[in-house]
Amino acid sequence: MAFMFRAASVAIFLLLPVHAIVAQPASSQGFHSRARLISGGQQGDVWLAGIEITLDQGFKTYWRNPGDSGLPPRFDWAGSENVAGAEIRYPAPDRHEDAAGVAYVYGKKVVLPVLVRAKDGTKPVRLALAAEYGVCKDICIPARADLSLDLTAGGQDRATIAAALAKVPRPQALGAPSDLAVLSVEPMTQSKPAFSVTVRAPEGTKPSLFAEGPENWIVSTSVPDDANRFTVTVEDRPKEAAAAVPLRLTLVAGGQSVETEVSLDANGLPR
Structure with a gap:
């Protein structure tokens, strides 16, 4: 009987959708930082989403162009489902100057808005993100976050994403x-x-x-x-x-x- 139960469990496991087996959380704790995917619902023919990076006191991360020093962020959406494109918008950074030179940074918390277009507007959209970003205080350490999120009509973070879009040049x-x-x-x-x-x-x-x-x-x-x-x-x-x-x-x-x-x-x- 135990053998039959285990066999049935394996069969059910194999029938599960791939993303149900390997799904990543919507947020992840990293080196002196936390990364999170957020959703703002639909706006016209695009979905509103965002990459939120919260930093510990005194730490910073980098704009798309890090300046003289630092690590530029890298975002890979390859694991997403029903996504034709994900366009990241970057709010304006701050200028930070120290012995290493001039860097273009964000401190405390930044939300990078993402405009997502579905391949098929009648089907669900699932974001899967592999993110790499630098976290720095005295030295720069690379951080990584593997995140996923189903985009839904609710869009509970719509106001947060709208505020970030207002800061985009x-x-x-x-x-x-x-x-x-x-x-x-x-x-x-x-x-x-x-x-x-x-x-x-x-x-x-x-x-x-x-x-x-x-x-x-x-x-x-x-x-x-x-x-x-x-x-x-x-x-x-x-x-x-x-x-x-x-x-x-x-x-x-x-x-x-x-x-x-x-x-x-x-x-x-x-x-």
Whole structure:
């Protein structure tokens, strides 16, 4: 009788869906941090989700571009079900400077909104995420979290995700007539390719500028020469660069943020 019971149990186990056997939790404790998947329900033809990383006091994690030091986050959705795409949006970071250089970071807690598109809108959507992110205080330690979550119409974290989306820099053209704007980009004469970036920021605020080149381009941003002018230097670039290279400039001040794309030539100077 015991043998028959064990045999029946094995048979039931083998009939279970794969995700029921290997399902990961929606949250995971890591090195001085906790990662969690959250859901915000449907909005039009997309599902709203989020990656929430909570950090212990004094620790930080990194933006999509970590700056001079640190580990960029890596997110793999390969194990998800009925997912055509998962687009991560990044709220604007803070600038942190220490002996290791300038880093672009989040502290305390960050929510990265995720816009999820289903392959088939009539079927359930299940997210499975393998996340890798750096957690740093004095030194940087890689953390990993394997998470999963079924997206449902309830979306109990919708307000949290909406608040995070409001912190994502909005796209804006060069020279836009708003109170926060990247106004101009002008080449400079230096030993390395460099250019000055003039910005406009609300009175009484202290703007920060984050510059991102394409893969294998390394760029740095100085503190402002004056209240509204930064120097961006191309520290390194591929020997055979394209004739037109996109550079993304993220400007942050007074709780607002915008994102402006400009074009560089193969020598790293504005076109």
